[in-house]
Amino acid sequence: MNPLFHQLFQQNRYMVNRLNDVLAQHELYSSQWTILFLLEQKGPMTLTAIWKYLNVEAPTVTRTVTRLEKLGWVTREQGADKREKIIHLTEMAHVRFPQIAASVKDYEREMTQHLTQEEQQQLMDLLQKMKA
Amino acid sequence: MNPLFHQLFQQNRYMVNRLNDVLAQHELYSSQWTILFLLEQKGPMTLTAIWKYLNVEAPTVTRTVTRLEKLGWVTREQGADKREKIIHLTEMAHVRFPQIAASVKDYEREMTQHLTQEEQQQLMDLLQKMKA
DNA sequence: GGTGATTATTTAACTAGGTAAATAAAATTA
DNA sequence: TAATTTTATTTACCTAGTTAAATAATCACC
Numbered sequence: 001m002n003p004l005f006h007q008l009f010q011q012n013r014y015m016v017n018r019l020n021d022v023l024a025q026h027e028l029y030s031s032q033w034t035i036l037f038l039l040e041q042k043g044p045m046t047l048t049a050i051w052k053y054l055n056v057e058a059p060t061v062t063r064t065v066t067r068l069e070k071l072g073w074v075t076r077e078q079g080a081d082k083r084e085k086i087i088h089l090t091e092m093a094h095v096r097f098p099q100i101a102a103s104v105k106d107y108e109r110e111m112t113q114h115l116t117q118e119e120q121q122q123l124m125d126l127l128q129k130m131k132a
Numbered sequence: 133m134n135p136l137f138h139q140l141f142q143q144n145r146y147m148v149n150r151l152n153d154v155l156a157q158h159e160l161y162s163s164q165w166t167i168l169f170l171l172e173q174k175g176p177m178t179l180t181a182i183w184k185y186l187n188v189e190a191p192t193v194t195r196t197v198t199r200l201e202k203l204g205w206v207t208r209e210q211g212a213d214k215r216e217k218i219i220h221l222t223e224m225a226h227v228r229f230p231q232i233a234a235s236v237k238d239y240e241r242e243m244t245q246h247l248t249q250e251e252q253q254q255l256m257d258l259l260q261k262m263k264a
Numbered sequence: 265g266g267t268g269a270t271t272a273t274t275t276a277a278c279t280a281g282g283t284a285a286a287t288a289a290a291a292t293t294a
Numbered sequence: 295t296a297a298t299t300t301t302a303t304t305t306a307c308c309t310a311g312t313t314a315a316a317t318a319a320t321c322a323c324c
Binding site: 215 | 308310320
């Protein structure tokens with residue numbers, strides 16, 4: 001296997017694992033956090049809007065949202081179109097958000113500590129160029 | 133979330149999904165292929181050697197090897213140390229390997245088609261630097 | 265040589281991704 | 295308007311990663 005691919009897969013798994021370590025202090029998992037972050041940023045969204053934005057399949061989001069709902073982070077509300085479920089953050093989510101975001105910021109700083117600003121930009125550009 | 137992280141997670145998922153598409157023609161999944169490739173390259177290995185090399189946890193490898201064994205790609209054989217299971221490729225695996233490897237090479241070429249050799253090296257270096 | 269610690273593997277249970285198919289509501293069209 | 299097609303969500307089931315705990319063999323040491 002091309003060592004570039006091996007490296008990318010390994011680095012990805014490492015980063016997700018470390019993020020999960022950080023989020024464990026807040027009793028969250030990375031994919032749950034991804035959805036909370038998106039909702040805080042964009043406001044209430046339908047399930048479809050969420051999975052299209054995150055580039056994952058619908059059932060993945062359905063499952064994670066169901067879990068978040070049981071844990072009290074979000075509510076499902078019916079839209080004008082009765083097929084749609086609009087996902088809202090709860091008051092608890094809004095209240096706890098800043099502290100979690102701060103933890104994640106620390107994590108991000110730690111993960112990028114060996115790269116200069118230019119190198120981070122380069123890495124972004126290369127990843128984007130690869131996809132295009 | 134830092135856009136670099138978002139990009140990296142997305143690119144990773146995209147690459148794994150495309151690899152699974154390619155391997156589906158051979159009735160394999162990416163993590164199964166990872167182990168077959170390793171065994172072809174290094175020869176028979178214990179389960180512990182495999183998971184340490186791949187940087188994943190032992191139960192992950194146990195499960196995938198069990199599946200590969202049922203499908204006829206590998207055999208578990210007992211080592212001198214009776215705790216150890218040594219994983220061997222079967223004849224079928226050796227026979228089919230080259231064709232699958234060719235498919236994967238095509239996939240790798242396609243995934244890197246927009247990057248020059250230097251850019252691929254740069255990307256490798258940046259990912260490695262990030263971890264270190 | 266027997267006891268306790270370590271090591272290799274497995275089992276169980278969790279999150280997280282995927283596809284295929286079911287269901288219900290809305291939109292389209294004949 | 296009735297029938298068909300499309301869309302939004304969910305359910306069921308697969309691979310793939312994780313941690314925690316169980317089991318069996320080996321090692322270390324007294």
